Amino acid sequence: MAKKRTEVADIDRSLYDFKDSEEGFERLDAGLTPEIVTEISQRKDEPDWMLDFRLKSLEIYNSMPNPTWGPSIAGLDMDHIVTYVKPNTDQKADWESVPDDIKNTFERLGIPEAERSYLAGVGAQYDSELVYHNMQDTASKMGIVYSGIEEALHEPRWEEIIRDKFMTLIPPTDHKFAALHGAVWSGGSFVYVPKGVKLDFPLQSYFRLNAAGAGQFEHTLIIVEDDADLHFIEGCSAPKYNVANLHAGAVELFVGKRAHLRYSTIENWSKNMYNLNTKRARCDEEGEIEWISGSFGSHVGYLYPMSVLAGRRSKSSFTGITFAGAGQNLDTGCKVVLGAPETTATVETKGISKGGGIQTFRSSIVATPAAEGSAATVSCQSLMLDDESRSDTIPAMDIRAKNVDIGHEATIGRIGDDKIFYLMSRGISEEEARTMIVNGFANPVSKELPLEYAVEMNNLIKLEMEGAIG
């Protein structure tokens, strides 16, 4: 049924292909050049060190192979990479030209009008700017800095801090797309929470309005100083329409001593997207990072938020859910380095596959020789909604310390016919019964989210489940 389609892959591409015909000549440049990278840096009026960093990253990018161990990214047209990264005002579409499919999805998700246009990549700013500024005001009265990372780079005080931290957790040598990110990053958030400051409402990047084209290579840098507390919610909770189909953002989180950071994401990129995002946190003594992660969109996804537990008794917990529907291959999970004594980590994930989708849970737990007395538990549950879908579990563990306690459990199953029958025998339709069971399965994740996001996630599942029955 055409009206039930929610996949962006289905839209009429010709609406957006005008750019190719106008700028076709640029593709002759065949890929990314130092000139283009220099131009990006100059447009942003960046300090010289950043330009140098970009150029070095470009060299690394050009010298590194594509990853071959995960889902295929053969469909990613890297020759067009230049059209993704060049600042291009033409990328601004207007609301009228956003396909009805996407508009409908926004409406059904209950996303306010003001945010819809932003999420659609239209770049109009409407009222959400107000919300953002209110949030910013309250935070700044507490001494918290919450701004665009590009803006922060123009403040000498923050420039120094950014220079000290930028891509130290995720060095450009980490993998090819980290290198690409280092070369062409654009936009993103900078958050600094001073010592002992505890913010009692979440900061939401939802409302952060960046220049057109940002959001594909955005860099998020968050520093939570000793004894401070922050909850940060990364936006993109609706099918984001984007001309380009590669997302290679980076998130670097620094958690101080006894500090606490919760980082929540609900990602629902359009289903033509290659989401090759990298997220990493470092915790000092008794610091704690909590990841809440929901992955719904994208054609191909590689996403493994990583916690480096560098300080004694630091903690990491990861709660994640991945839903891979038709045409999706989502490889997600979590990495933890237990790098100090008495650190603890929990990883709890849920994976759902449907309509031929492939969902893979991949985790890595490394206990360094310093990790004596540490403990980690990994638990993943997968649910396959039909016979054509696939769920895999690939847990890796590398234990080099004495006296550590590492546990892993995995279950892969299907929805029992007995459960469907029970619910249906109470007058609930089959579709509703399946949705109810899947929502229940996802509940450990949604209950960790602020209410409006939990509602949205349940609605997303509902949308994905529609038309699932014969």
Added chain:
Amino acid sequence: MPQSALLSVNNLTASVDEKTILHAVNLSVNAGETHVLMGPNGAGKSTMGHVIMGDPVYTVNDGSITFDGTDITELSCDKRSRAGLFLSFQAPVEIPGVPLSSFLRATIAGRPGLEMKGKEFRRRVKELAAQLDMDTAYLNRELGVGFSGGEKKKVEMLQLLLLQPKLAILDETDSGLDVDALSVVSRGMDAYRASCDGSLVIITHNTRILEHLEVDRVHVMVGGRIVREDDASLIPWIDEHGFESFEREAADAAADAR
């Protein structure tokens, strides 16, 4: 048939995995009547309940089921429920992550006369819980998860009272009900009978549950066949003699047929 029955199972043959479980079974229940379906373990009693409710695990090979004047043989089980049929499960399932109250609300959604607003719904459910001596804290717990046998029974009875079906099949076979659970079921049945003139089909081999119940008809099932049908006087007889004579007769009949 002089009076048109509420439920009429006609010549029903049903199988699972190519194995026939029910052989040309007939059962007729009038509005307001209480019937008991008895028989030894593995006789097909539970299958009977599930097939009437429309469990897709079973295939109906022959015969028909008519309920409230409509042939429901081909109807999906959610539609049978909405037509006024109810099956209380021997072993209710667990649905992790789904609060009992959300589930209950979904069961009455869109049912004329039963759908309620939030406040009204909460009041009604609390009333029923009190009637069944059930801790209302359960309403916020995940459906069935970590519930004891008795608690699961209470949840089944709560649904029976909430949905007020025209006919309820209570599958109590082999469930090893303890005294508490038994009293819950009895209380549920009484409340159901008191609240509406609903029909009951009780599947059991435990006659204790029937002690203070007015039973109209007793059906004995052996080997997937109804081998005896009588009034309530059959219950004390079975209590004393068990099912052996029925089983023997059935075995003889099968031998004769060969």
